[in-house]
Amino acid sequence: MRGADLINLALPDELLDDVLRRVGVGSDGATSKRDLDACALVCRRWHRLERASRRRAKLAASGARADEVVRLVAERFPALVDVSVDERLTVGNAASGAGGASCARASRSRSRRSAQSSTPFRRRRRLPHITGLAFQTSPFPLDQPAGDDGTERNCLTDVGLAHLARGCRRLEKLSLIWCSAITSTGLVSIAENCKNLTSLDLQACYIGDQGLIAVGEGCKLLNYLNLRFVEGTTDEGLIGLVKNCGKSLVSLAIATCVWLTDASLHAVGSHCPNLETLSLESDRIQNQGIISVAKGCRLLKTLKLQCMGAGDEALDAIGSFCLLLEILSLNNFERFTDRSLSSIAKGCKNLTDLILNDCQLLTDRSLEFVARSCKKLARVKINGCQSMDTAALEHIGRWCPGLLELSLIYCPRIQNSAFLEIGRGCSLLMSLYLVDCSRISDDALCHIAQGCKNLTELSIRRGYEIGDKALISIAENCKSLRELTLQFCEKVSDVGVMAIAESCSSLRKLNLCGCQLITDSGLTAIARGCPDLVSLDISVLRVIGDMALAEIGEGCPKLKDIALSHCPAVTNVGLSHLVRGCQQLESCQMVYCKQVSSAGVATVVSSCSKLKKLLVEEWKVSERTQRRAGSILTFLCTGL
Incomplete structure (x- = not known):
């Protein structure tokens, strides 16, 4: 600092630490890593205090020295309470969420370390300055285990997890995503050292029973547990966990855990009276397991089920005992009938969200039961329920005036008349999604536009009967x-x-992919009338040319994402006009643009300093562009 250092002289460590904790905190409680990194660079004192007060870290777990990286993180940031470790992350992905500047320094340092390979180990082992908590990855494949020749495993292991456990004893939230080398041994270390753990995400980790039992014994405050795709766990592990910490458990997710049976759910029902959220996907779970949960977990508010072996008896129990249920998602059920939703409608009067995916035996009567009884229904999604007809939607329109969101995916039997009732009765509707609804035409959307003037989001995919008449009505009524x-x-x-x-004029996202009647004139109107546009997809518009891109560049300076793949008339000239005005661009897709060359790709890369992802054919990327922007380039896979 130039001149007198009034802040450091006046503020003691305690007050400055409190200030740093509040830096960049958003409305959702998340902290901006960029702001924290900036504070850490002010002076050595701020750097030391910022390290001591950092609360969150997101780490890329792949790399030959992943354990060493985690050890350094645990030593330098002992106050961490929320750590996410994801083996799928690369340097570029980690940079976007954890400090891009640090990743750039790591990349530059990597080449320097390679050149200094002859220096003593004590100096070579030092990693770059860990400000943004983003780390380099290994050049080896992610699934390559440690070899017999002593090759170091290229992902996080139990050793690194033990370092984290000992260094960050105040840890409250831990997420281990696809960490393939983690076993029960590492989880035992967490259980023994991190007694304040409240949230544990083990998605796709091969964790055995002993690890879960240890967590149950050591982490009595655990309230969130994700066991999606944790294939090494059996009934013994989950039962051991819930017996010890089941009373604190509030949310539980289980998916494709092939060794879990109804015995586990019986234990959940017996030991988890405060459970509010349950997500369950399993082919082995039968009616009895879900009935046990319904009887024992009467505070359930969110229930997501995909259980091929369950039927009406299971949902009968849910309707009888889980009277506080608000969100219900039923997926791929072949044995549920209208009887199931009738039971839900009778007991679950607080239902706000209903999601039905591929429930073939459900008919219009199902939604009539729900619509008449569940007056708080706000969001309805129907996907592939081919037995449902127009009457199902009419019941929603007549009995659910508070509907905010409606999604219909592959509902070929629903016709325009259903939307007349929605337009009349659901004036608060804000979001409408229509995918592969072949009988819906302009008349349906005119009904929606005239009755639902608060509409803010409209998504139509493969609406072959939707045309200009519908859009004119939407424009006139949904400002x-x-x-x-x-x-x-x-x-x-x-x-x-x-x-x-x-x-x-307030439009922010526009997707016109495949609307081949649209020309430069239409896009010129958009560019001049919608200056707040941040996302634009004009892929597969074969007559769009450079004039449209020039207008977008001039009229949409806030644009962050653009897709213009399969636009054969676009050239390097149009791209240069686009990027000259769209300096906020972060993502660009432009494959199969036959008049765009390597010079056009280089123009995009050199002009857009905030670019994070560029999808293009590999042969269009020059060596210089590859060296300059290799981390943000994604190539079209043409070898499949």
């Missing part, structure tokens, strides 16, 4: 529209798009 998707709506032309541009 607050912010997100619009019209993928492969082949009847939409410049006329409809111009109406949207003229009336919906």
Whole structure:
């Protein structure tokens, strides 16, 4: 600092530490790593205090020295309470979430360390300054284990997890995603040292029973547990865990744990009276397991089920005992009938969210039961329930005035008349998603537009009967529209798009992929009428050319994401105009643009300093561009 250092002289460590804890904290409680990194660079004192007060870290777990990296993190940031370790992360991905500047330094330091390989080990083992908590990855494949020749395993192991456990004893949240080398031994270290642990995510880790039992014995405050794809666990492990810490457990997720049976769910029902959220995907679970949970976990508010062996008896129990249920998701059930939802409707009056995926035996009567009894219903998603007809949606329109979100995916029997009731009765509707609903045409959307004037998000995919008439009605009535998707709506032309541009100036996301009647004129109208646009997809628009890109570059300075793949008329000239004005661009997709060359790719890379992802053909990338921006380049896979 120049001049008098008034802050450091006036503020003691305790007050400065409190200030650093509040830096960059958003409304969701998350802290900006960039702001913290900036504070750490002010002076040595701020650097020391910032290290001592850092609360969150997201680490890339792949790399030949992953254990060493985790050890250094635990030593330098002892106050960490929230740590996420993801073996799928690369340097580039870690940079976006944990300090890009640090990743750049790590990349530069890597080449320097290679050149200094003859220096003593004590100096070579030093890693770059860990400000953003983003680390380099190994050049070896992620699934390569330690070899017989002594080759070091290229991912986080129990050794690194033990370092974390001993160095960060105040740990409250730990997420281990796809950490393939972690075993029960590492989890025992966490259980013995981190007594304040409240959240544990073990997605796709091969953890055995002893690790879960140890967590149950050592972490009595645990309230969130994710066991999705944890294949090494049997009934013994989960039963041992819930017997010891089941009373504190609030959320439990289980998916494809092939050795878990109804015995585990019986233990959950017996020992987890405060459970509020249960997500369960299993082919081995039968009715009795779900009935045990329903009887023992009467505070359930969220229930997501995909259990091929369960039937109506299971949901009968849910409707009878779980009277506080708010969110219900039923997926791929072949044995559930209308009887199931009738039971839910009778008992679960607080239901707000209903998701039905591929429940083939459910008919219109199911939604009638729910609509008449569950007056708080706000979000409905129906996917692939082919036995449901127009009447199902009419019941929702008549009996659910508080509906906010409606999603219909592959519902070929629902016709336009259903949306007349939705438009009349659901004036608060804000989001509408229609995918592969072949009988829905302009009339349906006109009903929605005239009745649901608060619509902010409209997504239509493969709406082959949707055209300009619908868009004109949306533009006239829904002035607050912010997100619009019209993928492969082949009847939409410049006329409809111009109406949207003229009336919906607050539009932020627009997807026109496959709307082949749209020309430069339509996109020019969008560029001039929607200056707040941040996301634009104009892929597969074969007549779009450089004029449209020039207008977008001039009129949409806030644009962050653009997709213009399969646009044969776009050239390097159009790209240069686009990037000159869109300096905020972070993501760009432009494969199969045959008139774009390596010079155009280089122009995008050199002009967009904030670019994080560029999808392009590999042969269009020059060696210089590869050296300059290798971490953000994603190549089209053409060898499949």
